[in-house]
Amino acid sequence: AQSVTQLDSQVPVFEEAPVELRCNYSSSVSVYLFWYVQYPNQGLQLLLKYLSGSTLVKGINGFEAEFNKSQTSFHLRKPSVHISDTAEYFCAVGVGGSTLGRLYFGRGTQLTVWP
Amino acid sequence: ETGVTQSPTHLIKTRGQQVTLRCSSQSGHNTVSWYQQALGQGPQFIFQYYREEENGRGNFPPRFSGLQFPNYSSELNVNALELDDSALYLCASSLAAGELFFGEGSRLTVL
Numbered sequence: 001a002q003s004v005t006q007l008d009s010q011v012p013v014f015e016e017a018p019v020e021l022r023c024n025y026s027s028s029v030s031v032y033l034f035w036y037v038q039y040p041n042q043g044l045q046l047l048l049k050y051l052s053g054s055t056l057v058k059g060i061n062g063f064e065a066e067f068n069k070s071q072t073s074f075h076l077r078k079p080s081v082h083i084s085d086t087a088e089y090f091c092a093v094g095v096g097g098s099t100l101g102r103l104y105f106g107r108g109t110q111l112t113v114w115p
Numbered sequence: 116e117t118g119v120t121q122s123p124t125h126l127i128k129t130r131g132q133q134v135t136l137r138c139s140s141q142s143g144h145n146t147v148s149w150y151q152q153a154l155g156q157g158p159q160f161i162f163q164y165y166r167e168e169e170n171g172r173g174n175f176p177p178r179f180s181g182l183q184f185p186n187y188s189s190e191l192n193v194n195a196l197e198l199d200d201s202a203l204y205l206c207a208s209s210l211a212a213g214e215l216f217f218g219e220g221s222r223l224t225v226l
Contacts, residue, residue, distance in 0.1 A: 004157075036217075043119075043205055043217035044158070083137065090157050102171055103215065105157030 002027045004093050006106035012061070014114050015083055020075040021109045023091035032094040033074040034066055034103065039087045047089075050074065086113045119208050127224045128196050136191040136221045140208030146170075147189040148215065149181060152203040164189055193223075195215035201225045 007022040025031060032051050036044040048059025055067040065076045074091060088110050092103040120139045128134050140147050146165045150158035160173035164183035178194040187208070193200055203222050207215040 041219075043219040044207075044215075045217070046214060049214065101120075102160050102163060102173075103158075105150075105159070107155075107157045 001105045002031070002093055002095055004091050004104050004106035006057050006089075006091055006109050008109050009107065010110045010112070012112045012114060016080050018079050019077065019081050019085075019111065021089050021091075021111065023074045023076065023106060025072050025074065025091075025093045025104075027072075027093060027095060029095055030049070033065075033067060033091040034094070035059065035074070035076050036092060036105075037087045038090065038102055038108075044090065048074070066101045081111070081113045083115060085111060087111060119206055121204075121206050121218035121221050124219070125190055125222045125224075127226060129226050130196055132196050132225075133194045134223060136193075136198060136204050136206075136223070137193075138189045138191070138206030138208075138218060140187045140189065140206075141216050142155050144208035144216070145187050146209045146211050147183055147187065148207045148209070149189070149191050150205040150207065151175070152205055152220070154202070158205055161191070187202060195224065196225045198225050 003026045005024045009028045013019045034049045035047040047063050050057045050067045058064045063078050088108045090108050091106045094103050122137045148163040149161040152158040161175050162172040163170045166182045180192045183189045201224050203220040205220045207217045209215050
């Protein structure tokens, strides 16, 4: 079975500071990894994805994530955050060969950026 | 190119009633997935439709059912509503195993 653990439910940070949102997954097979962002009263927007290849993945809005297979982690980072980055962030895993489009989501991390 | 659209955006029902939620997939996409997002939780997979056939189901009872139409739009039906069905229901479309594009969701409140 697959599962995703987001280690922090809330992350407060000041504007222009760096941030890391942590994500660990468990799976016995190869996986695809995603980070989505959700602004209040909106759906999910894809930030970045890891399918294969380079373990450092760059996404939109200056975010990046690194896939670490040995530690089964996919942490999201941004070197300098803005007020507009305040949102809920979800890590998700998809399994190779499984139902197409079936993702397992973590419980989310609320990022709050203070001025 | 239009994105994924869902309707209605908000609705209120009472226990025991039935509800139908609708989703128009992004142009060219043939796969629709439905997710339930309870308050404070991550989305949970309900089921997926690929070319009008159910193609996988999560841990939801049979009173959750769906359809996909020839134009790849989709419906989610929930019968005998329970209080715990209150949630944001998200539809996502994709082209086979490609990236999921989510709509803004339908927020269901069951009283």
